[in-house]
Amino acid sequence: MRDFEHATLMDQAEALAISIGHALDLAIRANGWAVLAVSGGRSPVPMFERLRYRPVRWEAVTVTLVDERVVPPDHPDSNSGLVRAHLLREAAASAAFVPLIADAAEVADPERAVARLNQAYRQPDVIVLGMGEDGHTASLFPDAPELQAALSDPTPGYLLTHPSSAPHVRVTLNLAALLAAERSFLAVAGAQKAKVLDRARQGPTPALPVSIVLANQRRGFDIFRA
Template sequence: MRVFEHPTPMDQAEALAISIGNALELAIRVKGWAVLAVSGGRSPVAMFERLRHRHVRWEAVTITLVDERVVPPEHADSNAALVRAHLLREAAASAAFVPLIADAQDAAAPAQAVARANSAFRQPDVVVLGMGEDGHTASLFPDAPELQGALSEPQPGYVITRPSAAPHARITLNLAALLATERVFLSVSGAAKAEVLERALQGPVPSLPVSLVLSRHRHGLDVFKT
């Protein structure tokens, strides 16, 4: 694991975009194609708007989501809507996109959406994660009743979590999928999250789900912080 510190969020976003683009190109050179799974929320927007201009063979890239809120695709909280607005443009418009919630029917029956996602699951080559001040990453929330199953399931794939502190149920990659990813990028911004990161780096504890990724990932994991 490597940790890179950046003076401003814009520097962090630019460095992330360059590193993600390079990781995608490497996967394409090796396999002929690459799968990129990205997180939502507002934090990755600046990175998306830089990544979409990178010289990547986007026609060989499939973009999907690390996690998604169980809402229709047009909902303001949809991660898929965020990706369409900020990443799937300019050069990156030629990438394929696989959302986790296809329509309102999926939002009403998330178990159906998870079953479909798992039946067509392709292990991501590159994953971009964020982290909350409670230590969650992806939608592996410490207070979710489904957390233990998401951490212990040996088969990489998607699961549903229902964190009590969040307004929507989530579909998320499980821990096995995160650990099987060749390149993981974790973005951390601000003093409060930096303190959580320091605690997470002290050792794996389920109360800080991000610590399990940090301690158990055995491929390439880079932390980009401000």
């Protein structure tokens, strides 16, 4: 596990874009294709707007999400909408995209989305994570009733979570999937999140789900701070 410090958010975004592009290149050379799972929210936008210009063989890349809110694809809170608006453009427009919530039917019955995703599951080669001030990553929230299932299921895949501290039901990768990626990146910005990350690195606890990801990581994992 490597830890990189960046002076500004823009420096962090540029460094992340370069590193993610390189990781995708390595996966494509090894397999002929690559699966990239990214996180949503506003924080990744500067990175998306740099990554989409990277000289990757985007036609060999499938982009998907680490997690998603159960909302229509055109909803302002949709991570899919964010990815389409900020990443799947310019060079990256030729990438394939697998949304976690595909249509209104899956909004009404999100278990259909989970079943679709797990039936056709492809393990992401590269995963980009964020972290909340409560220590959640992906949609593994400390107060979600499904947290233990997400942490203990040995089969990589997706599940629904119902965190009371966050709006919307979520679809998320489980811990097994997060740990199975060849390369993972965690982006953290701000003094408050830096303190949470430092606590998380002291040892695993369900009170800080990101700590369990960090404690069990055995593959390439880089932390980008700003």
